[in-house]
Amino acid sequence: MKFLVNPSKFNEIADYIFKPILILSIVLFALGLLFALYLSPDDYQQGSTVRIMYVHVPSAWLSLLTYAIMTLYSIAALAFRIPFGFIFNTAVAPIGAVFTLICIISGSLWGKPMWGTWWVWDARLTSVAILFVIYLIIIFMNFSFENRVVREKVVAIFILVGSVNLPIVKFSVDWWNTLHQPATISKLSKPSIDPSMMTPLIIMTFAFIMVGIAIAILRIKTEIISRKSYLS
Amino acid sequence: MKLLTKIIFFLYREYKLNLSGVQDILTNIIFFFVSIFIFIFSIGPDKETISLIGVGILWTLLLLSSTLSLRKFYQDDFENGNLLIIHLNGFSYGFIAILKTLSHFIFVQIPFLLSIPIACILLNISNEKLIYVFISFTIGSLILSCLGSISSSMNLMNQRNYLLGSVIVMIFSVPIIIFSVGIINLEENFNSLTNILFGILLIVFAINPWASGLCLKLSLENS
Amino acid sequence: MIIVKDLSVNRLDKKIFEKVNLALTSGNITILKGKNGSGKTTLLKAILNIIEPSFGSIYWKGKLLKKNLYDFYNHVTYISDKNSSLTKLTVKDNINIWKRFFCSNINNSQIEIALKTLKLENYLNQKVGTLSLGETKKLEFLRLIIENKKVWILDEPLSNLDESSIELMKQTFEDHVAKEGSIIFSSHQNPGIYVTEEINL
Numbered sequence: 001m002k003f004l005v006n007p008s009k010f011n012e013i014a015d016y017i018f019k020p021i022l023i024l025s026i027v028l029f030a031l032g033l034l035f036a037l038y039l040s041p042d043d044y045q046q047g048s049t050v051r052i053m054y055v056h057v058p059s060a061w062l063s064l065l066t067y068a069i070m071t072l073y074s075i076a077a078l079a080f081r082i083p084f085g086f087i088f089n090t091a092v093a094p095i096g097a098v099f100t101l102i103c104i105i106s107g108s109l110w111g112k113p114m115w116g117t118w119w120v121w122d123a124r125l126t127s128v129a130i131l132f133v134i135y136l137i138i139i140f141m142n143f144s145f146e147n148r149v150v151r152e153k154v155v156a157i158f159i160l161v162g163s164v165n166l167p168i169v170k171f172s173v174d175w176w177n178t179l180h181q182p183a184t185i186s187k188l189s190k191p192s193i194d195p196s197m198m199t200p201l202i203i204m205t206f207a208f209i210m211v212g213i214a215i216a217i218l219r220i221k222t223e224i225i226s227r228k229s230y231l232s
Numbered sequence: 233m234k235l236l237t238k239i240i241f242f243l244y245r246e247y248k249l250n251l252s253g254v255q256d257i258l259t260n261i262i263f264f265f266v267s268i269f270i271f272i273f274s275i276g277p278d279k280e281t282i283s284l285i286g287v288g289i290l291w292t293l294l295l296l297s298s299t300l301s302l303r304k305f306y307q308d309d310f311e312n313g314n315l316l317i318i319h320l321n322g323f324s325y326g327f328i329a330i331l332k333t334l335s336h337f338i339f340v341q342i343p344f345l346l347s348i349p350i351a352c353i354l355l356n357i358s359n360e361k362l363i364y365v366f367i368s369f370t371i372g373s374l375i376l377s378c379l380g381s382i383s384s385s386m387n388l389m390n391q392r393n394y395l396l397g398s399v400i401v402m403i404f405s406v407p408i409i410i411f412s413v414g415i416i417n418l419e420e421n422f423n424s425l426t427n428i429l430f431g432i433l434l435i436v437f438a439i440n441p442w443a444s445g446l447c448l449k450l451s452l453e454n455s
Numbered sequence: 456m457i458i459v460k461d462l463s464v465n466r467l468d469k470k471i472f473e474k475v476n477l478a479l480t481s482g483n484i485t486i487l488k489g490k491n492g493s494g495k496t497t498l499l500k501a502i503l504n505i506i507e508p509s510f511g512s513i514y515w516k517g518k519l520l521k522k523n524l525y526d527f528y529n530h531v532t533y534i535s536d537k538n539s540s541l542t543k544l545t546v547k548d549n550i551n552i553w554k555r556f557f558c559s560n561i562n563n564s565q566i567e568i569a570l571k572t573l574k575l576e577n578y579l580n581q582k583v584g585t586l587s588l589g590e591t592k593k594l595e596f597l598r599l600i601i602e603n604k605k606v607w608i609l610d611e612p613l614s615n616l617d618e619s620s621i622e623l624m625k626q627t628f629e630d631h632v633a634k635e636g637s638i639i640f641s642s643h644q645n646p647g648i649y650v651t652e653e654i655n656l
Contacts, residue, residue, distance in 0.1 A: 078446075130406060133403050137399060137400060140396060143392075144392040146392075147389055147454050149450070149454055153450050154447055157386065157443050157447060158386060158400070160443075161382065161404075162404075
């Protein structure tokens with residue numbers, strides 16, 4: 001597992017696995033879209049709009065997951081002096097922002113026919129919007145410091161401080177009475193979702209993960225190269 | 233004993249500094265009042281509406297005006313090397329952050345607190361609510377001071393994007409606004425909401441020396 | 456008192472200086488010489504433990520500096536190339552703040568004598584912002600007298616000073632050394648100040 005913290009090891013492994021992951025992500029996406037658009041049934045209440053879920057839910061999960069991994073890497077980078085954490089943070093923040101944006105847009109497209117409005121100010125939506133702004137601040141911070149060392153560490157500190165938002169996003173549907181429905185899939189209880197809808201959801205989630213990893217590999221590699229040129 | 237005198241004269245120094253720049257603080261308060269006027273003109277002088285949203289206006293404007301003075305938080309002391317001298321006088325970075333936060337609360341936020349009764353009269357907020365307004369503002373402005381310390385210490389070396397600091401404060405102050413306005417408007421929930429607000433204060437107060445201290449150290453190291 | 460062993464500092468992955476050795480005992484004056492950008496300020500800041508060195512170690516009174524930091528800070532005065540007096544306040548206010556903030560045991564008559572020798576006594580009620588560059592620099596040196604500590608670490612103390620002030624600095628340095636104090640200062644040339652050690656970066 002050393003490639004997760006060591007830039008040169010990461011480069012080796014990344015060259016090895018990039019193509020398989022790319023192919024896998026294309027295949028999974030095709031399969032997932034096929035399932036989501038044709039093979040899965042309509043919801044008896046929501047009709048065809050339920051298919052938005054197959055984009056909305058994976059992107060929401062991944063926006064949280066990306067931030068959580070960034071938090072872990074920030075801790076690793078600050079506490080154990082692992083510079084790869086800074087590289088990871090700089091590279092991955094835009095990916096998380098895009099996932100969050102997809103989540104917000106698809107959610108509001110879903111909300112218009114279901115709730116009759118594009119946007120409501122309930123806890124889940126607000127906290128996801130805040131998550132998006134936090135991602136944007138991270139990206140802007142990456143552009144606005146002259147000094148690289150200060151930039152990296154300040155961004156890492158900001159990520160740590162901003163991670164208080166994560167549990168709020170996750171548990172907002174349980175803590176407050178919101179318009180947004182509570183989580184259908186949780187680890188502790190049996191999922192309240194039919195297997196015919198579960199399959200495309202899982203496939204789409206893996207497709208999103210694979211796409212995310214593929215883009216992340218590309219971005220991390222560019223980041224490593226840009227730092228190499230700094231050295232020489 | 234020596235430390236205590238040092239702390240007292242650190243605060244004395246801050247007092248002298250703020251006294252020489254007292255027009256800045258007064259300008260902040262004037263900004264606060266002028267924005268209240270503008271708010272009232274833009275929604276019309278209907279008494280019912282104003283008393284309904286008055287508390288929200290008060291909180292929004294307090295937040296905006298306190299972000300105005302953020303750049304002064306550490307920047308002056310950082311640029312003329314005083315931060316370093318204070319550190320060399322035996323104050324660790326985290327302790328400097330705590331003291332600076334306290335002095336910001338005392339010399340910048342308390343003048344605001346004193347001007348709140350006048351603002352309450354202007355916004356038609358009833359006298360019975362004044363005590364709730366005061367409690368929520370006192371706790372809330374302490375939290376704002378801590379957040380201001382964190383964000384302005386993060387942006388010490390930021391030469392390009394000055395507004396980022398204000399955005400950081402505002403994004404983290406969303407929960408404070410929710411609970412503080414709740415204290416005033418939902419009087420039956422007074423106890424629970426005050427406790428939550430106190431909890432947030434303690435969390436922020438605990439994070440502040442760590443985050444600000446680290447950022448101060450970084451900026452001094454690389455300046 | 457201060458021993459610097461094989462100190463190297465890298466910043467932004469760039470080597471600034473390498474393997475500097477330095478020993479400062481009481482009654483010594485050390486000068487750091489070097490071109491612009493050779494790392495004089497960086498070395499001084501590394502000695503003050505503001506910049507973390509990449510390699511090497513610094514000792515204070517036989518112990519590692521890091522473990523003994525605040526004791527070290529109790530014995531050291533640092534004057535940077537920045538003007539640290541508060542420009543909005545008067546000279547008198549500045550002196551008062553310093554005197555109390557540093558818990559100085561200097562009495563007023565000593566400060567008055569120092570002000571007279573620095574030729575600042577007429578500016579006492581003026582704001583620092585209205586003084587000239589050399590005068591603010593001299594006001595900075597008043598901190599050396601007020602703090603009254605053993606080790607002086609000075610960054611470019613001689614820039615912006617006229618010849619008579621430089622003579623004055625020479626005299627001050629000799630007095631301090633005679634009182635068993637020690638001085639490190641950086642400068643790109645030495646205008647005839649007696650030094651015991653010279654380090655070229």
